Amino acid sequence: MNVKLKQDSWINEAFSALAEGGVDSVKVEVLAKRLKVTKGGFYWHFKNRGDLLARLLENWRDGRIRTIAEQTTTNQSAYETLRFLLDLYTGPSNPRGSAIELAVRDWARTDVDAAAAVREVDDARLSSVAALFEQLGLDADQAYARAFLFYSYIFGQSLLHTGGVSPNETQIKGLCAALLVPEAS
Amino acid sequence: MNVKLKQDSWINEAFSALAEGGVDSVKVEVLAKRLKVTKGGFYWHFKNRGDLLARLLENWRDGRIRTIAEQTTTNQSAYETLRFLLDLYTGPSNPRGSAIELAVRDWARTDVDAAAAVREVDDARLSSVAALFEQLGLDADQAYARAFLFYSYIFGQSLLHTGGVSPNETQIKGLCAALLVPEAS
DNA sequence: CTACAAACATACGGAGGCGTATTGACAGCC
DNA sequence: GGCTGTCAATACGCCTCCGTATGTTTGTAG
Numbered sequence: 001m002n003v004k005l006k007q008d009s010w011i012n013e014a015f016s017a018l019a020e021g022g023v024d025s026v027k028v029e030v031l032a033k034r035l036k037v038t039k040g041g042f043y044w045h046f047k048n049r050g051d052l053l054a055r056l057l058e059n060w061r062d063g064r065i066r067t068i069a070e071q072t073t074t075n076q077s078a079y080e081t082l083r084f085l086l087d088l089y090t091g092p093s094n095p096r097g098s099a100i101e102l103a104v105r106d107w108a109r110t111d112v113d114a115a116a117a118v119r120e121v122d123d124a125r126l127s128s129v130a131a132l133f134e135q136l137g138l139d140a141d142q143a144y145a146r147a148f149l150f151y152s153y154i155f156g157q158s159l160l161h162t163g164g165v166s167p168n169e170t171q172i173k174g175l176c177a178a179l180l181v182p183e184a185s
Numbered sequence: 186m187n188v189k190l191k192q193d194s195w196i197n198e199a200f201s202a203l204a205e206g207g208v209d210s211v212k213v214e215v216l217a218k219r220l221k222v223t224k225g226g227f228y229w230h231f232k233n234r235g236d237l238l239a240r241l242l243e244n245w246r247d248g249r250i251r252t253i254a255e256q257t258t259t260n261q262s263a264y265e266t267l268r269f270l271l272d273l274y275t276g277p278s279n280p281r282g283s284a285i286e287l288a289v290r291d292w293a294r295t296d297v298d299a300a301a302a303v304r305e306v307d308d309a310r311l312s313s314v315a316a317l318f319e320q321l322g323l324d325a326d327q328a329y330a331r332a333f334l335f336y337s338y339i340f341g342q343s344l345l346h347t348g349g350v351s352p353n354e355t356q357i358k359g360l361c362a363a364l365l366v367p368e369a370s
Numbered sequence: 371c372t373a374c375a376a377a378c379a380t381a382c383g384g385a386g387g388c389g390t391a392t393t394g395a396c397a398g399c400c
Numbered sequence: 401g402g403c404t405g406t407c408a409a410t411a412c413g414c415c416t417c418c419g420t421a422t423g424t425t426t427g428t429a430g
Contacts, residue, residue, distance in 0.1 A: 030387090048388080122347050123348050141356055146364070149341070152340065152345065160340075171326055179331070180334075230377090
């Protein structure tokens with residue numbers, strides 16, 4: 001109960017640190033200072049730093065898988081759902097979430113557990129979105145390819161740092177959306 | 186001369202560390218150990234650690250901009266050039282280069298200089314590839330949108346960790362390529 | 371052979387990080 | 401009021417890393 005709350009406050013602060021500076025900046029003593037406590041209690045809630053990181057990973061993985069499941073089991077049309085997802089992850093919707101996403105993916109480059117979590121999340125997302133594309137009449141391979149491009153584009157938004165070269169941004173987004181999501185049949 | 190060589194060996198080793206573990210793992214004493222020397226000489230070649238990192242950034246930026254310029258000023262058709270680039274960055278062509286790319290982009294999340302370098306590289310790449318799409322008959326906005334998707338897809342290859350859900354991979358790549366690069370007019 | 375500069379070695383101080391051990395504070399309950 | 405479990409404070413040892421200061425070698429020009 002209350003234990004869970006205190007644990008969660010550590011985890012929450014750890015996610016913030018993860019978002020701001022990657023795994024390497026998730027440091028016990030830094031988190032303690034931010035929570036206005038010393039690290040004395042940390043080792044009550046967690047076995048060690050690795051334990052915290054493992055919980056971070058579980059937490060992130062489960063949340064992402066649950067979210068994509070919720071977002072794709074609406075009673076809207078597949079077309080509308082796809083458009084909705086694209087709009088959702090294409091704006092400055094959730095900077096913290098995007099930062100965590102990128103941090104975890106970078107983490108996955110050097111940690112097998114993180115890589116496994118990312119793989120599970122990606123599989124869930126790709127199959128969910130591919131299912132939506134299949135509802136638009138595409139065969140399995142076509143749908144999977146679209147889903148892959150779909151998520152690539154979303155990550156591209158966070159990853160590509162474009163300066164002034166970009167023309168009117170909203171128009172570009174519209175063109176990309178039109179290329180990714182075929183018109184409703 | 187020889188000075189440059191010794192410096193470059195530090196820089197080269199630093200790039201390897203960057204590829205393997207991100208900026209935070211570019212550590213003076215670790216590099217020294219790998220180079221079978223002590224850190225005594227490091228501070229002869231570089232002012233401090235930040236100096237090394239700045240040189241890494243310049244080095245990466247210049248190399249990437251030069252490379253994309255070379256790869257897009259061929260005497261092949263725009264269509265063939267686009268296909269070539271897609272094949273090049275879609276296989277396991279250059280794991281080290283891809284790792285450095287991702288590491289720098291993660292670095293850019295917390296460092297303004299890194300962000301500036303990434304921005305310059307992205308602008309160069311996007312405008313170069315957009316020019317190719319324009320040669321295929323697309324207008325400026327359409328070409329830019331295609332270029333954005335083009336690079337998003339390339340990064341998606343490195344970023345999305347897909348497990349067994351993916352069907353035959355080469356077929357998917359072909360479908361993505363067909364969606365990204367329109368047939369020659 | 372000498373002299374000087376380039377490059378590395380050695381040794382130090384300081385900071386920040388992890389993990390442990392011990393003690394202290396503050397519940398709720400009997 | 402005492403007991404016990406929960407959580408935090410304090411203090412310690414150890415390690416890694418940065419940066420500096422100072423020696424030590426090596427190459428090479430004169």
